[in-house]
Amino acid sequence: MTTLSNDLEAGRYFVPVPSRWPIRSAVALLFLVAGAALWLNRGGSGPYVLGIGLAALVLILFGWFSDVSGEGAQYNSQVDRSIRWGMAWLIVSEVMVFAGLFGALFYLREISVPDLAAGGRSADLWPGFAGGWPVTGPGLPGDLKAMQAKGAPTINTIMLLCSGAAITWAHHAAERGRRAQLVLALFVTLALGTAFLYNQSQEYRHAITALHLTLSQGAYGGTFYVLTGLHGVHVAVGATMVAVMLIRALMGRITPHGHLGFDMVTWYWHFVGIVWLLLFVIVYVI
């Protein structure tokens, strides 16, 4: 935390000079979604437009963050607090995304499927539908086997918990200025995160090839892949952030008094871990 108390007394808040990164990212996002809309509707140019948008976005984020990472020295403690508040509220918004999806899972499992199986009018439409969970739904053939908590998901849970401990260790090391420990702990975090992603992809392969579970298999298939998939994307983003921190640590840019960005990565990583715990219990165990 760069506390420039003189600066705060002078009351000078860091206001950046004009920047073109925001509008560039807006244009890149337009390409990205326009490409996606084209692709989904079988427009031949869709993948290319989307690709351009995505590549531009990656470059823009790289450029933008490079600019920002050099600004730390200009931040006073008030800016520091602003960034922490901002990250906290960003995580709240992410929590609401998962809350919405968990809500959808709850509704399907506890209201929609039992209603369809309850007899009455649905019995005329779908005679013989017994409900239960996991289920594809009354109009789709095939019975499902539930994804087992044993095996890959349990290993993944342990790995993500360990990675949470590892990043906390890295944080302690950063505050004490122990660079070797910091690098090691970040490496462990990254390795565990990557192993999680690999394990998850293997589990998907198993689900698709052995259990024939796909996204289009009704209530269970849809909720399983959307929830775990979105979480997986978050792990990938988090792992990328940890990798960047590892590079910064190797370059000696993470110091006991200047690791705001690293703090934010820690928060994000713990958020990803906590969401996984909920997922593990709700999607796999119960």
Added chain:
Amino acid sequence: MATVLAPNQPLPAHEQKKGLARWISSTNHKEIGTLYLVTGLAMFFVGGAMALLIRLELFQPGLQFMQPEFFNQLAALHALVMIFGAVTPALIGFSNWMLPLMLGAPDMAFPRLNNMSFWLIPPAALLLMASFFVPGGAVAAGWTLYPPLSIQMGPGLDMAIFAVHLLGISSIAGAINIIVTILNMRAPGMTLMKMPMFAWVWLVTAYLLIMIMPVLAVAVTLLLFDRHFGTHFFNAAGGGDPVLFQHIFWFFGHPEVYVLILPVFGMISTIIPTFARKPLFGYRGMVSATLVIAFLSMAVWAHHMFTVGMPAGAQVFFMYSTMLIAVPTGMKVFTWLATMWRGSLTFETPMLFAVGFIFVFVAGGVTGVILAVAAVDVQLQDTYFVVAHFHYTMVAGTLFGIFAATYYWLPKMTGHMYDEKLGQWHFWLTMIFFNMTFFIQHFLGMAGMPRRIPDYPLQFAEFNMISSIGAFGFGFSQLLFVYIVVKCIRGGPKATGQVWDGAQGLEWTVPSPAPLHTFETPPRVA
């Protein structure tokens, strides 16, 4: 771009880019606020043109000008454009302009993020407008995008989904910026309970936005998956339920209407004390009413769904929770009335719109309580009564508030007084034509005229004709507003720093027009 200021180096107050570069790369809250306000005004006319086309078709029974498919597209896009393109940007524009001035901050907490929040809006608007020209046309499923209809539509619906995603990113980024600005950028000495009411309502509004915009993103993303990736979230064959979409959508949708009205409550709470020359009556009550509204607004969503087949227990819960909102809202109305009580009232245009707001907004609130009664709602669901109800809250509520705020703060922004006489004309034309358009729709709805239908039986002909005449009057009166604003920007009597003799707050301590950079060092608030 990579250049940053060394600490203690003065801000480059006048090292400023010119022309287009100034606007696309700005990190200044006043410039970005202006961008928001201009965009809101432009989209107000786009959405307004759609509304007039709708009223043109409804001028007489039968199909005169358009096919039902196009009518449906207009109805959906009118709502999306007005909510996300016109009203929200206008409100955020005022928060951008005014919050740093009111709090004694040099700028918003995250100026570059602020710029991005704005610049995501034009691409989203572009997607929505372009969707008219793709096969199948724009969204014709209403702005609520209910499945199964929305699952069956063409590429236009995907474009709307992606537009909503961009707007969602914009809103969340904007809300984070606002909430952090209020929590962390207040001048020394300005405790939360000393903040202007406008800052309080924005604190709560930004919180609501952060809570609900992600949920809307979930709703439209699941829709996208059902459309293209074979999931069955909203399809009973796969164990899903179209009603699930309604639940997710309205969990967003109901707090969203408070997102659109709470900032206006703040504007009215700022304007009335100025022209009553008395401090706001019951500041603490006003703060707590705002918090209670925000809290309740997240537990009332299913009152939009009384007719989909909910358990009676759920209907009763949502009926009473909805009615409860009338209590804190009523508190606010009485607080405004008590503020005016025995004040030295004058009725300049902002005050006219503020008092007019109370008058017509209460009408919208009362019809809301009527609609909250589940048994009554079964009769009125999807009729013109509902259309009249929410236009009384969204037009007479939000839009009147935005007009009031424009007249109130325009002298601070431009340095000139607006033309008072024309302003009064604008108010009276708007007020009369608004009521002519919408009051009569209550009766159409009670008589059973359904909304979102391009044709109607003969017995509704006279009332629809009157409503359409009112709509055109209302629409063209707004050209007067543009004229007044442009005239005020270009010249007019010089405004003092204080502008209004009864005005309180830090924004009146800086000169008019407010210089590009204000409060580079924070003022002390006793």
